Amino acid sequence: MxxxxxxxxxxxxxxxxxxxxxxxxxxxxxxxxxxxxxxxxxxxxxxxxxxxxxxxxxxxxxxxxxxxxxxxxxxxxxxxxxxxxxxxxxxxxxxxxxxxxxxxxxxxxxxxxxxxxxxxxxxxxxxxxxxxxxxxxxxxxxxxxxxxxxxxxxxxxxxxxxxxxxxxxxxxxxxxxxxxxxxxxxxxxxxxxxxxxxxxxxWVQPAAHGPHTALPPPLAAFLPLAHEDGEGHEETTLDIEFENEWETTSDWNEDDDEAAFEENALCFPAQDGEQEMDLS
Missing domain, CATH: 1.25.40.90 (Serine Threonine Protein Phosphatase 5, Tetratricopeptide repeat)
Incomplete structure (x- = not known):
């Protein structure tokens, strides 16, 4: 043709x-x-x-x-x-x-x-x-x-x-x-x-990286990030997905404090005569 x-x-x-x-x-x-x-x-x-x-x-x-x-x-x-x-x-x-x-x-x-x-x-x-x-x-x-x-x-x-x-x-x-x-x-x-x-x-599933794999795994990202100094190993897909989540996560605030106290109360309920753990 x-x-x-x-x-x-x-x-x-x-x-x-x-x-x-x-x-x-x-x-x-x-x-x-x-x-x-x-x-x-x-x-x-x-x-x-x-x-x-x-x-x-x-x-x-x-x-x-x-x-x-x-x-x-x-x-x-x-x-x-x-x-x-x-x-x-x-x-x-x-x-x-x-x-x-x-x-x-x-x-x-x-x-x-x-x-x-x-x-x-x-x-x-x-x-x-x-x-x-x-x-x-x-x-x-x-x-x-x-x-x-x-x-x-x-x-x-x-x-x-x-x-x-x-x-x-x-x-x-x-x-x-x-x-x-x-x-x-x-x-x-x-x-x-x-x-x-x-x-x-x-939903992108992270793939494990191994030195002996013959074919490249199905990457969560097609273009892996490289270290700024150009040394060491390339970042894995887990590193990339962690960075994506980290960039979109807000700073710690009062709502997070309240959520932590609530989770602590559910996991470790105070017994009679005991005082709650001080998380401050």
């Missing part, structure tokens, strides 16, 4: 894309199969459809990229395990397949999926969920993903302030043409399918 035919078939698959895993995996398999000869052309097709497609098609493409990231990184891991003498990062951008393209054009893709104004609000929450997942799993550089998330939050805040300051803009946006009824029901069904998929993948 020549590159022109590959491009035509891929565009046809993208235009038929929906939220089902069968549809997504069909496109992912095609993209990986023809990556070696047409990878950059296929990526251009994805960006083009993300720019021109409807608001519903754009969020479908973002979920496609989520599966494409996972499949690309797993393919990279298996390739690295097959050649024991190959450097883990020696293949550069090509070693991670489409992940390098996604990292390069992340801001552009998100801008297409969540356009400015009220038009992009239906895709805002789902986009943030995917980006948060990528940041937690280290699929992409957490700092880069954080910058894109900050841009989305700033855009939403500016829209809310503009509507609060100018009531006429709220009325104008409310009178804007809405999606057709058929598209609304289609979006509801596809959102249900996507949310089911997200719930299935929400």
């Amino acid at each position: 020549d590159p022109f035919e590959v491009r035509i078939q891929f565009l046809s698959l993208l235009r038929k894309l929906n939220a089902s895993q069968q549809s997504i995996q069909k496109v992912v398999g095609f993209a990986l199969k023809f990556y070696s000869g047409c990878g950059e052309d296929l990526w251009d097709c994805i960006v083009e459809e993300c720019q021109k497609g409807s608001i519903n098609n754009r969020i479908n493409i973002l979920y496609l990229l989520d599966s494409l990231c996972e499949s690309s990184l797993l393919a990279k891991s298996h390739t690295g395990a097959a050649g024991a003498t190959q450097d883990a990062g020696g293949s550069g951008g090509g070693g991670s397949l489409y992940v390098a393209y996604i990292a390069r054009d992340l801001a552009k893709i998100v801008a297409y999926v969540v356009p400015e104004g009220r038009q992009g609000l239906p895709n805002l929450m789902s986009t943030k969920q995917i980006l948060e997942s990528w940041r937690a799993k280290r699929v992409l550089d957490p700092q880069q993903v954080g910058d894109v998330l900050a841009t989305l939050d700033a855009r939403r805040d500016s829209l809310e302030h503009a509507q609060a300051a100018d009531p006429t803009s709220r009325a104008a946006s409310a009178s804007a043409p809405a999606l057709p009824r058929v598209e609304v029901f289609k979006r509801i069904e596809e959102d249900r399918e996507r949310h089911k998929r997200l719930r299935e993948r929400r």
Whole structure:
């Protein structure tokens, strides 16, 4: 199949894309199969459809990229395990397949999926969920993903302030043409399918690291953190998940003191004539 035919078939698959895993995996398999000869052309097709497609098609493409990231990184891991003498990062951008393209054009893709104004609000929450997942799993550089998330939050805040300051803009946006009824029901069904998929993948089980394993374990994060000094062993998936929990844990406060006293009373109830243990 020549590159022109590959491009035509891929565009046809993208235009038929929906939220089902069968549809997504069909496109992912095609993209990986023809990556070696047409990878950059296929990526251009994805960006083009993300720019021109409807608001519903754009969020479908973002979920496609989520599966494409996972499949690309797993393919990279298996390739690295097959050649024991190959450097883990020696293949550069090509070693991670489409992940390098996604990292390069992340801001552009998100801008297409969540356009400015009220038009992009239906895709805002789902986009943030995917980006948060990528940041937690280290699929992409957490700092880069954080910058894109900050841009989305700033855009939403500016829209809310503009509507609060100018009531006429709220009325104008409310009178804007809405999606057709058929598209609304289609979006509801596809959102249900996507949310089911997200719930299935929400809990990531840590994998034990052993020096004698032949294949890399299913990592909780695809991109393990390295020590700042570059020495020692790489952090395990447990280290990564601990860091994620630590960053989202609030400081110790009075509520924590009360909870500790309650737990202590349940575990070690005071007997007659005894005084409670002083935890201060």
